[in-house]
Amino acid sequence: MSVQAIETQTPAEAALARSFAAMQDKGAAELRRAAWAAFSRKGLPNRRVEAWHYTDLRAALRVVAPLGDAPTQASPVLEKSRAVRLVVLDGFFRPDLSDLAALPDGVAAQSLRETLAGADADVLAALAPSGLGGDDAVVALNAALMQDGVVVRIAPGLHVARPLELAILTSGGPAHGACTRSLIVAGDGSKACVIERSKALAPSGAQENHALVFAVGSNCEIEHVARIAPQGDDAIRVYSLLLALAGNSDFKSFGLIEGGGLVRRQIFARFESEDSRVAFDGVSLLRARHHADITLFIDHASARCVSRERFRTILDGEATGVFQGKVVVRPGAQKTDGAMQSKALLLSEGAAMNSKPELEIFADDVVCGHGATCGRLDADQLFYLEARGLPRREAEGLLIEGFANEAIDNVSDEAAREEFSAALRAWLAARENNQ
Amino acid sequence: MAARQETVARVASIDVDAYKYGFFTDIEAEKAPKGLNEDIVRFISAKKNEPQWLTDWRLGAYRRWLTMAEPNWAKVDYPPIDYQDLHYYAAPKSTPGPTSLADVDPELLRTYEKLGIPLREQEILAGVETRRVAVDAVFDSVSVATTFKAELARAGVIFCPISEAVREHPELVRKYLGSVVPVTDNFFATLNSAVFSDGSFVYVPPGVRCPMELSTYFRINERNTGQFERTLIIADAGSYVSYLEGCTAPRRDENQLHAAVVELVALDDAEIKYSTVQNWYPGDSAGKGGVFNFVTKRGDCRGRNSHISWTQVETGSAITWKYPSCILRGDGSQGEFYSIAVSNGRQQVDSGTKMLHLGKNTRSRIISKGIAAGRSQNTYRGLVSAHRKASGARNFTNCDSLLIGSQCGAHTVPYIESKNASAVFEHEATTSKISEDQLFYCMQRGLSEEEATALIVNGFVREVLQKLPMEFAVEAQKLIAISLEGSVG
Numbered sequence: 001m002s003v004q005a006i007e008t009q010t011p012a013e014a015a016l017a018r019s020f021a022a023m024q025d026k027g028a029a030e031l032r033r034a035a036w037a038a039f040s041r042k043g044l045p046n047r048r049v050e051a052w053h054y055t056d057l058r059a060a061l062r063v064v065a066p067l068g069d070a071p072t073q074a075s076p077v078l079e080k081s082r083a084v085r086l087v088v089l090d091g092f093f094r095p096d097l098s099d100l101a102a103l104p105d106g107v108a109a110q111s112l113r114e115t116l117a118g119a120d121a122d123v124l125a126a127l128a129p130s131g132l133g134g135d136d137a138v139v140a141l142n143a144a145l146m147q148d149g150v151v152v153r154i155a156p157g158l159h160v161a162r163p164l165e166l167a168i169l170t171s172g173g174p175a176h177g178a179c180t181r182s183l184i185v186a187g188d189g190s191k192a193c194v195i196e197r198s199k200a201l202a203p204s205g206a207q208e209n210h211a212l213v214f215a216v217g218s219n220c221e222i223e224h225v226a227r228i229a230p231q232g233d234d235a236i237r238v239y240s241l242l243l244a245l246a247g248n249s250d251f252k253s254f255g256l257i258e259g260g261g262l263v264r265r266q267i268f269a270r271f272e273s274e275d276s277r278v279a280f281d282g283v284s285l286l287r288a289r290h291h292a293d294i295t296l297f298i299d300h301a302s303a304r305c306v307s308r309e310r311f312r313t314i315l316d317g318e319a320t321g322v323f324q325g326k327v328v329v330r331p332g333a334q335k336t337d338g339a340m341q342s343k344a345l346l347l348s349e350g351a352a353m354n355s356k357p358e359l360e361i362f363a364d365d366v367v368c369g370h371g372a373t374c375g376r377l378d379a380d381q382l383f384y385l386e387a388r389g390l391p392r393r394e395a396e397g398l399l400i401e402g403f404a405n406e407a408i409d410n411v412s413d414e415a416a417r418e419e420f421s422a423a424l425r426a427w428l429a430a431r432e433n434n435q
Numbered sequence: 436m437a438a439r440q441e442t443v444a445r446v447a448s449i450d451v452d453a454y455k456y457g458f459f460t461d462i463e464a465e466k467a468p469k470g471l472n473e474d475i476v477r478f479i480s481a482k483k484n485e486p487q488w489l490t491d492w493r494l495g496a497y498r499r500w501l502t503m504a505e506p507n508w509a510k511v512d513y514p515p516i517d518y519q520d521l522h523y524y525a526a527p528k529s530t531p532g533p534t535s536l537a538d539v540d541p542e543l544l545r546t547y548e549k550l551g552i553p554l555r556e557q558e559i560l561a562g563v564e565t566r567r568v569a570v571d572a573v574f575d576s577v578s579v580a581t582t583f584k585a586e587l588a589r590a591g592v593i594f595c596p597i598s599e600a601v602r603e604h605p606e607l608v609r610k611y612l613g614s615v616v617p618v619t620d621n622f623f624a625t626l627n628s629a630v631f632s633d634g635s636f637v638y639v640p641p642g643v644r645c646p647m648e649l650s651t652y653f654r655i656n657e658r659n660t661g662q663f664e665r666t667l668i669i670a671d672a673g674s675y676v677s678y679l680e681g682c683t684a685p686r687r688d689e690n691q692l693h694a695a696v697v698e699l700v701a702l703d704d705a706e707i708k709y710s711t712v713q714n715w716y717p718g719d720s721a722g723k724g725g726v727f728n729f730v731t732k733r734g735d736c737r738g739r740n741s742h743i744s745w746t747q748v749e750t751g752s753a754i755t756w757k758y759p760s761c762i763l764r765g766d767g768s769q770g771e772f773y774s775i776a777v778s779n780g781r782q783q784v785d786s787g788t789k790m791l792h793l794g795k796n797t798r799s800r801i802i803s804k805g806i807a808a809g810r811s812q813n814t815y816r817g818l819v820s821a822h823r824k825a826s827g828a829r830n831f832t833n834c835d836s837l838l839i840g841s842q843c844g845a846h847t848v849p850y851i852e853s854k855n856a857s858a859v860f861e862h863e864a865t866t867s868k869i870s871e872d873q874l875f876y877c878m879q880r881g882l883s884e885e886e887a888t889a890l891i892v893n894g895f896v897r898e899v900l901q902k903l904p905m906e907f908a909v910e911a912q913k914l915i916a917i918s919l920e921g922s923v924g
Contacts, residue, residue, distance in 0.1 A: 050508070331841070346856035355851040361866050364838035368866040372851055375859035 013043055015064035016141065019177075022069065023145050027116030031124055035143035042137040051136065054322040054354045055293040060236055060262055065177035065207045067091065067147055074171040076201050082415060083165035083195055090171055091147035091178035104162070106155035112181060115151045123151065126215040127183050129244045133268035133297070138238050142181055142211045149182035149211075156187030156217065163193040163413060168210055172202025175234075181211040188217035188246070193413050196226040198239065203260065205234035211242060218246040218273065224253040225416045227423070231260035233289065238264045247273030247302070254411045255282040256420050258427065259290035259319065269307075270299040271333075277306040281407040283420070284312070285427045286319035286351075293322035300329040300336045309340040312407045314400060316431060318350035325370065326358040333363050340370040345377065345403055347396075397428045467524035473497060476629050479524045483598045483633075486605065496618045496628035503622045509785040510814045510846060511754050513727060516692060523630045523663070590646050592676075593638040597665055600636035607638055611669050615698035615735040615762070623694040623756075624731040627663045631696065634664035639674040639705075648904055650679040664695040670705035672738060677708040679904060691716075693752075694729045703738030703765070708746070712907050714914050715751035720809075722781030725753025732759035733789075736768035736797075744771040745788065746902045748911040750918040753782060758816065760789035763797035763828075770799040773899040775911070777918045778811035778843070787817035787848075792828035792858065803834040804896045807843035808919055814846040821858035828858035836866040837895055839888065839919065889916040 009017075020036050044061060045052035071092035078087070078097060086109055087097040093111035103109060115123055133139035154160060170178055184194060200206060216222055224241075231237060237260075245251050255265050269278055284292045298307050313321035323342040344353040357370035377399050385395035404424050411417040467475050476497045480490040505516075587594050593604060600608050618628045639645050670676050693715070699707050709732075718725025728751075734743035745759040761770030772788040790799035799819065807813035813836065821828040836845035847864045869891050877887035893900070893912055900908055 334841070344853070346853065346858075349856055351856060352852070352854040354853075355849075355862070357847075357849065357862070357864070359836075359847040359864060359866055360844070361836070361838065361846060362844045364841045364843065364868045366838070366866060366868070370847070370862075370864050372849070372862040373860060374851060374853045376856045 010044065010058060012058070012061045012064045016145070019064070019067050020144050023067070023147075026069075026147075027113065028119065028124060028127075031128055032144045035128070035140045038134065038140040039137050039144055042140075045137045049137070051295060051324065054320075054324070055262065055264055055291065057138070057236070061207070063175070065175045067145060067177045067179055069147070072171060076169070076171065078167070081165055083163040085165040085167055086150045086152070087167045087169060088149060088180050088182070089169045090176070091180055093148050093150050102162075104158075104160055106158040107160060107164070108153045110151050112146065112149035112151055112183070123183070126185060126244075127181065127213060129213065129215070129242060129270075132242050132244060132270055133240060133266070136240070136266065136268070138209060138266075139211060139240050139242070139268070142179055142209045142240060145179045145209070146181040146211070147179050149180040151183045151185075153185045154187055154190045154192055157189040158187065158192075159190070160192040163195050163416075165195040165197060166212070168196065168198045170200045170204075170206050170208065172200050172204040172206070175205040175207065177207045179209045181213065183213045183215065186214070186216045186220050186222050189219045190217065191221040193223045193225070193416075195416060196224065197229075198227070198237075199229040200231050200235075203230060203232040203235070205232045205261070206237070207235070208237040210238070211240040213242040214244070214251070216243065216245045216249050216251055218248050220246070220249040220251070222249070222251045223412055224251070225411055225413060225420075226253070226255040226265075227420070228255065228257045228263060228265065229260075230258045231263075233261050235261035237262070238266065241265070241267045241269075243267070243269040243278070244272050245269065245276050245278065248275045250277050252279040252410070252412070253281070254407070254416075254420070255294075256423060257282070257284040257286075257292045257294075258423065259284070259286045259288070259292060262291045262293075264293040264295065266295040266297075268297045268299075271302040271305040274302045274304045276302075279308040279410060281309070281410045282311045283314070283404045283407050283424070284321060285314050285404075285424065286321060287316040287431070288319065289317065290319040291322075292319070294324070295322070296325040296340075298325070298327045298338070300327065300333040300338065303333050304335040305333070306337045307339075309342075310407050310410065311342045312404050313342070313344040313353060314347065314404060315344065315351035315353060316347040318348070320351070321353045323354070323372070324356045324358070326360065327368060327370070329361040329363050329366055329368065331362040334365040336363065336366040336368065338366070338368040342370075342372045343403070344374045345400065346375065347377070347400075393432045397432065400428060401425070467522055469522055470519040471497075471521070471523055471630065475523050479630055479632065482524060483601070485598075485601055488609065489601060492613070492618070493629050496625050497630075499619055500622070500625040500629055503625060505622050509756050509816070510812060511756060511783040511785050513754050513783075516727065518626075521692060524632055586646065590643055591640040592643060592645050593636065594649055595636055597631075597634045597636040597667060600667075604636075604638065607669065608636065608667070611667055611698070611700055613698075615700060615733050616696050616731050621731060623729040624696050627665060627694045627696045627731070631663045631665035634666040634695070635668075636666075637668040637676060637678065639670045639676045641671040642673040643671075644674065645676040648677045648679055650681070662691075662693050662695070666695070666697040668698070668707055668709070669700045670702065670707045670741075672703040672705060675706045677904060678710070679907060680709070680711045681713075681907070681910070691726045692729070693726055695731070697730070697732040697759075699734035699743055701734065701736050701738060701741035701743050701768075704740050705738060706742040706744075707734060708744045709734070709759070710903055710907055711745075711747040711749075712911050712914065713747065713749050713751050713755075714918075717751050717780055717782045718753040720780050722753070725782070726751065727754045728752040728757060729754075730757040732757065733762065734760065734770070735762045736765050736770060736794075738768070739765045740767040740769075741765050742769040742771075744773070744902070746773040746899065747775070748899075748903070748907070748914065749774070749776040749784060749786060750914050755782075755784040755786050757786045758788055760791070761799060762791050762793065763799060763825075764793045766794040767796045768794055769797065772799075772801045772803070773902045774803045775806070775896045775899045775915065776804070776813055776815075777806045777808075777915055778813045779809040779918055780811060781809070782811040784812070785814040785816055787815045789818040790820070790830060791818075792821040792825040792830070794825060796827040797825060798829045801830070801832040801834070802898055804899055805834065805836040805845055806839065806892055806895070806915075806919070807836065807845045808839035810842045812844045812846070814848060815864075816848045818850040818852070819860055819862070820850075820852040821855045821860070823854045825855050826857045828855060830858075830860045832860075832862040834864045835895070836864075837892065838866065838868045885920070889919060892916075892919060
């Protein structure tokens with residue numbers, strides 16, 4: 001049915017407009033204004049917006065939490081990290097909590113606020129790459145309301161040995177909001193591993209809108225791993241990854257989502273030049289009434305590029321999983337090789353999964369494909385394990401672990417891979433204890 | 436909802452009685468005047484001597500249609516359609532009630548012959564083997580020839596124009612019409628409900644295996660006439676029917692609108708096999724002309740262990756908007772969708788299927804082969820969903836696309852929604868071009884590039900061609916080759 005709906009501003013949208021009014025003089029005024037205009041044309045995404053069909057943000061976001069305009073006083077004690085840590089707490093970069101002294105030569109980090117004050121045109125262009133995620137209302141909202149973030153520059157040719165960790169923390173407490181945007185500029189020929197860690201120090205009903213922008217030069221080798229830790233059940237979080245990749249580079253990204261309220265991880269990637277490769281992998285571990293949405297938009301704008309996507313969603317309780325992946329091959333992007341795979345495992349009667357792998361192809365000399373499956377654990381495999389004396393739960397755990405490891409195994413950084421495996425085992429142990 | 440209120444108010448303000456004598460009742464008219472309003476709807480209904488309930492049903496649909504907006508989510512692009520610039524009814528010059536082919540106007544037969552419709556082929560086929568095809572030819576909205584009627588009647592099968600069914604079997608029509616595709620379903624289906632001209636009606640009684648393939652040919656002939664067929668097929672418990680639909684249209688410069696509705700109902704253990712070959716005028720190489728084809732086809736597996744199978748070969752039309760679907764309501768019911776969509780020139784195809792698993796242990800299978808050439812756009816759009824109660828549901832989907840030439844597009848938009856842990860859904864899709872190795876191999880053996888392409892394409896779609904009834908398989912194979920002419924080199 002297509003009765004014309006009359007658009008009116010929801011109370012949440014009105015609250016966002018007030019946030020914008022308070023934010024518009026905080027640097028990059030031009031960028032913020034354009035982004036706000038783009039957002040207000042669309043409003044909060046709802047199920048009538050194709051890319052948000054399965055995640056109705058307008059319905060979920062009834063009351064908007066206010067955004068702070070200065071760093072909070074919180075000074076948590078953080079456990080040691082093997083990586084060089086840069087901390088963004090409650091929306092603001094915290095040099096005092098970060099390991100700035102440990103930054104290797106050739107890597108510079110600065111808060112987004114300082115960067116915006118400098119109003120360097122190149123940085124602004126890299127911060128909001130035109131056409132990348134520009135159609136998405138939440139990415140636009142992020143640009144309009146960004147409080148702070150980190151801008152990291154990796155010098156050309158530099159091989160960064162120790163991983164860089166971007167810790168995006170919230171201190172918790174009553175419903176609060178955070179909106180950050182960080183930028184990582186990888187110079188030509190550089191090599192690095194970036195760990196993104198999102199965590200609430202005290203789980204609560206936070207509203208978070210984080211964007212991480214990668215501007216990757218040519219001949220680079222960049223690995224990104226993200227761990228999105230659980231949050232309170234009424235938390236609403238959107239993580240946008242924007243990637244502009246130059247020629248002959250490798251970029252891979254893995255994301256672990258451990259549920260909690262509503263989480264959406266959206267990836268917008270564009271091949272700016274030829275002969276590059278990307279791999280996006282992810283595992284979502286969901287239970288209770290968690291809702292996790294993974295949405296990809298891979299833009300093969302250049303010839304001879306390769307993209308690989310492998311996502312695994314494990315759903316227990318009454319969780320809902322969403323996978324939407326769109327691979328676009330532009331006219332002239334010949335010799336494109338794209339393969340996307342989404343597999344979901346439903347462990348309980350109440351769980352639900354929605355998948356939409358999409359291909360949009362305008363060039364003929366390509367090899368593209370996608371596969372999507374959805375089902376429960378294989379009865380034969382369970383029988384096999386049980387026949388060998390494993391208790392039911394353990395047998396299930398073993399199969400689930402194997403299922404998730406298909407994606408986790410693609411992480412190159414060994415310590416990160418170990419960490420994700422451990423998180424998976426902990427999730428399984430919690431599941432066993434609950435039964 | 437303001438538009439809707441406005442319409443309700445407007446409708447209320449019209450004193451229907453005032454139109455009683457001014458009502459346009461020229462039954463002899465061959466065509467309704469251009470445009471669409473309540474009088475036209477009444478005119479169509481009066482033309483067909485329809486009972487009051489059907490007139491009201493049409494008017495209800497029309498009023499609903501006024502409140503609806505044309506859908507714009509499909510990946511097709513066409514100039515706006517002026518719905519007031521169309522004739523909604525046109526009847527050919529008819530000879531009264533022909534009972535056999537001999538009575539059919541020879542002019543019509545010659546037109547069919549030119550179109551390559553093997554209307555007489557069935558006689559030959561009947562002579563060579565026992566297979567027979569009953570043809571209910573639809574010529575511009577009105578059925579003019581129904582053959583084999585007597586034999587079908589012996590088996591108890593009702594196969595007649597739907598307008599006749601309304602008169603002869605009102606209880607069946609009233610029970611099932613709009614029960615699969617509700618009046619309010621979508622913009623084009625609602626439009627069809629208001630102005631549908633004619634179409635086929637099939638009822639197969641319990642336990643009867645329809646003795647022959649049922650077939651119908653649609654053709655758009657008159658300039659500027661939209662065609663709005665309505666097909667209703669009911670397979671009662673334990674019955675089987677295979678229905679063939681083939682379409683051709685002659686060249687026309689102006690775009691022609693076609694918004695058909697097909698409803699299938701399969702009761703307990705019944706099976707319906709619905710096959711389509713569609714080769715309407717696709718427009719010229721510059722994209723001028725061609726048929727706009729907005730079709731709503733849906734089958735309802737209402738009974739236990741019922742089975743509905745859609746097979747389609749889509750080679751024509753400038754715009755195709757078509758999603759033959761199955762509602763798998765009965766436990767153990769089965770839905771199938773086999774499709775070949777070939778697009779060339781500037782054709783735009785947005786087609787696919789919906790498999791809605793509602794009952795337990797329901798199964799569905801989707802095989803879709805899209806071939807895009809020239810500057811065409813070919814989209815597969817499909818939905819597979821499992822309801823909470825659809826335990827043991829099973830789906831396998833395979834959609835492959837083949838690209839010929841660097842200026843066409845092939846797109847895949849599948850939706851997979853599962854609310855049941857025991858449902859197992861598998862989906863796979865690939866897109867590629869014809870392998871150079873295969874082309875080289877064929878050409879090295881003396882085939883021209885075009886022949887080699889046709890051969891490889893036929894191999895690519897073989898899985899679906901095999902599902903077509905014999906009468907169609909040969910025609911379809913030729914059609915695919917013809918459709919791809921000029922796409923190579």
